[in-house]
Amino acid sequence: MNLTQQPLALQLAAGGAGEHRTLIVSLFAVFVAATLGITVWAGRQTRSAEDFYAGGRQFSGFQNGLAISGDYMSAASFLGIAGAIALSGYDGFLYSIGFLVAWLVALLLVAEPLRNSGRYTMGDVLAYRMRQRPVRTAAGASTIVVSIFYLLAQMAGAGALVTLLLGITSETGKILVVVLVGIVMILYVSIGGMKGTTWVQMVKAVLLIAGTLLITFLVLLKFHFNISSLLGAAAENSGKGAAFLEPGLKYGVSATSKIDFISLGIALVLGTAGLPHILIRFYTVPTAKAARKSVNWAIGIIGVFYLMTIALGFGAAALIKPGAITASNKAGNTAAPLLAQQIGGGPDSTGGAILLAVISAVAFATILAVVAGLTLASSSSFAHDLYVNVIRKGRATEKEEVGAARWATVGIGAVAIVLGVFARGLNVAGLVALAFAVAASANLPTLLYSLFWKRFTTQGALWSIYGGLASSVVLVLFSPVVSGAGTSMFPGVDFHFFPLENPGLISIPLGFLLGWLGSRLSKEEPDVKKYAELEVRSLTGTGAH
Amino acid sequence: MSSAPPSGPGPHQPPSGGTPETGPASADTVRPPPTEAGPGGVPYPFTEVQASGEFAELRHAHRSFAFPLTVAFIAWYLAYVLLSSYAGGFMALKILGHVNVALVLxxxxxxxxxxIAWWYSRHAAARLDxxxxxxxxxxxxxx
Structure with a gap:
């Protein structure tokens, strides 16, 4: 994020500035108090490992569908997509589509077999018919890497958002915010486990959908529910005319940017079904049928939400003074809050101040809930895959395991806070894209091969995970995301040789190829008995936990 | 009593008083709870189930539906991405007012x-479950 941004509060008329700040803080405090209450309540019922990791598997398909939506609709999709549409028009909308279509991979190929054959983590399924320790180590490593990148993006986003909305410009203030977000997140997860976290996700999803519905309704009302005139006004007010509604404004600039867009598209559509914090959600329901139902609910809820980003983004483009969005934040991240303020009656009005406060509080709630989900995913994997099954070789009591998971939460939360403090200035979009690319390159090939390919071996799994992980991280390291461009993390230096910002186009096929090659070249025979067991279990639910 | 005392939990106890509901081939078709039958355990039901015609039907019902459909929706999504990148003129065609082909697609x-989500769920309920x-x-x- 750009450090020279003007705080939004300064942009707002002086009359509303103080009020809206108090309002945002109090609304947010109410949210935190209520969710911490839920967490403590859930924590009292969390004793066994199954409670901590999987919320006791007591949630219904609908509840889990809501929670999945809560986990998935991050600040990047709420603030980021609205901003991207407001600035780049149609090209911003392309994100929404990739993020949604991706759910079909999860529905058709991953959710049900994963629920049937695993217990707590992605590593459970990957290690099922392989040599446990090396594969669990690899699965734990990629889970933690994906989650940390994603987590960093959210933490950096939280810092930037607070700066913009509350006018906190001092570095100490920003650090304090990151630390506070981290502490609340640690409390959610370590006390409430999966049960508490799931309820927090549900509350957040309802708030986010309600807030978005309200703004969408008000925007459409303004245009008499005529989409065409909304689009026309957006095109005109953007100053870019019809081109604003056509592809190419952002990604059509050069041959490289077009390929970059394809790479991004592939990573988005294949990454979702490999995101650890999404995968562990499927364990919170009792059966595969309920897992299917929860994905269907999630597709419905997330789909409606992304449809509304059209109204949010184009509404912001149509109604906010040209230049005001970029003046407030270069990436457009404040377009949605600015739109809320505008649609509520403008900067000077009470209505504007209230709506701005509501939407900002919802955005904070969004960040907090998503970081909690990510922390849970990585601490579960740390405790269950690495500590219990690798370090203790499966010889830990359940009490020790839950204790390890709680402490892992504190540890990972602390790491996230420290990294978040340093990541304050980093490019958020790059980090999220990287998380998706790693998930699609390292996790998805291994998952699909494990579930569907008889001849997959331990070596294949290791090559695929480490190869996909290493290639995507290395390619990003030497891409314009890190160095050599004005928008890089280190704009001053240039050591990039990979032209694309997103590594997916190379690293995803590589992950699949390495998994295949590693299995073909491996000396050990695939364990056909174990595969028989995995296949029968994953399709029928026999002996599911 | 003339019968010998039970000789421990042997895996192949003669079905002395049991009802022969499963027929003559029942000796190893239905055996222990599948959970802890490791690769070393002799009665290993999964390999048999996997090889059975019934399971082959289930596998076929899933794969023949899910795999082609996955290829199809990814192809359709990629076609859309490629059109956005390389067919700007076509995507810019206006259909109704300011609504153009790109938005409609x-x-x-x-x-x-x-x-697809609805279709798969219907298929699963009818053919898989x-x-x-x-x-x-x-x-x-x-x-």
Whole structure:
């Protein structure tokens, strides 16, 4: 994020500035108090490992569908997509589509077999018919890497958002915010486990959908529910005319940017079904049928939400003074809050101040809930895959395991806070894209091969995970995301040789190829008995936990 | 009493008083709860179930539906991405007012996603769930 941004509060008329700040803080405090209450309540019922990791598997398909939506609709999709549409028009909308279509991979190929054959983590399924320790180590490593990148993006986003909305410009203030977000997140997860976290996700999803519905309704009302005139006004007010509604404004600039867009598209559509914090959600329901139902609910809820980003983004483009969005934040991240303020009656009005406060509080709630989900995913994997099954070789009591998971939460939360403090200035979009690319390159090939390919071996799994992980991280390291461009993390230096910002186009096929090659070249025979067991279990639910 | 005392939990106790409901071939078709039968355990039901015609039907019902459909929706999504990148003129054609081909195709992606989700769930309920349930019941029934 750009450090020279003007705080939004300064942009707002002086009359509303103080009020809206108090309002945002109090609304947010109410949210935190209520969710911490839920967490403590859930924590009292969390004793066994199954409670901590999987919320006791007591949630219904609908509840889990809501929670999945809560986990998935991050600040990047709420603030980021609205901003991207407001600035780049149609090209911003392309994100929404990739993020949604991706759910079909999860529905058709991953959710049900994963629920049937695993217990707590992605590593459970990957290690099922392989040599446990090396594969669990690899699965734990990629889970933690994906989650940390994603987590960093959210933490950096939280810092930037607070700066913009509350006018906190001092570095100490920003650090304090990151630390506070981290502490609340640690409390959610370590006390409430999966049960508490799931309820927090549900509350957040309802708030986010309600807030978005309200703004969408008000925007459409303004245009008499005529989409065409909304689009026309957006095109005109953007100053870019019809081109604003056509592809190419952002990604059509050069041959490289077009390929970059394809790479991004592939990573988005294949990454979702490999995101650890999404995968562990499927364990919170009792059966595969309920897992299917929860994905269907999630597709419905997330789909409606992304449809509304059209109204949010184009509404912001149509109604906010040209230049005001970029003046407030270069990436457009404040377009949605600015739109809320505008649609509520403008900067000077009470209505504007209230709506701005509501939407900002919802955005904070969004960040907090998503970081909690990510922390849970990585601490579960740390405790269950690495500590219990690798370090203790499966010889830990359940009490020790839950204790390890709680402490892992504190540890990972602390790491996230420290990294978040340093990541304050980093490019958020790059980090999220990287998380998706790693998930699609390292996790998805291994998952699909494990579930569907008889001849997959331990070596294949290791090559695929480490190869996909290493290639995507290395390619990003030497891409314009890190160095050599004005928008890089280190704009001053240039050591990039990979032209694309997103590594997916190379690293995803590589992950699949390495998994295949590693299995073909491996000396050990695939364990056909174990595969028989995995296949029968994953399709029928026999002996599911 | 003339019968010998039971000689421990041997795996092949003669079905002295049991009802022969499963027929003559029952000796190793339904055996222990599947959970802890490691690769070393002799009665290993999964390999048999996997090789059975019933399971082959279930597998076929899943794969022949899910795999081609996955290829199809990814191809349709990629076609849309490629059109956005390389067919700007076509995508810019206006259909109604300010609504152009690009937006309509984008909305069509939403629509197909909803439809595929609904279609798969219907297929699963009709073709997968009953088969899966039958095999599962049989495997766990003995437990």
């Amino acid at each position: 984008g909305l069509a992606q939403f629509l197909t996603t909803f439809l 009953p088969r899966a349930e039958a095999i599962k019941t049989r495997l766990e029934g003995d437990a």
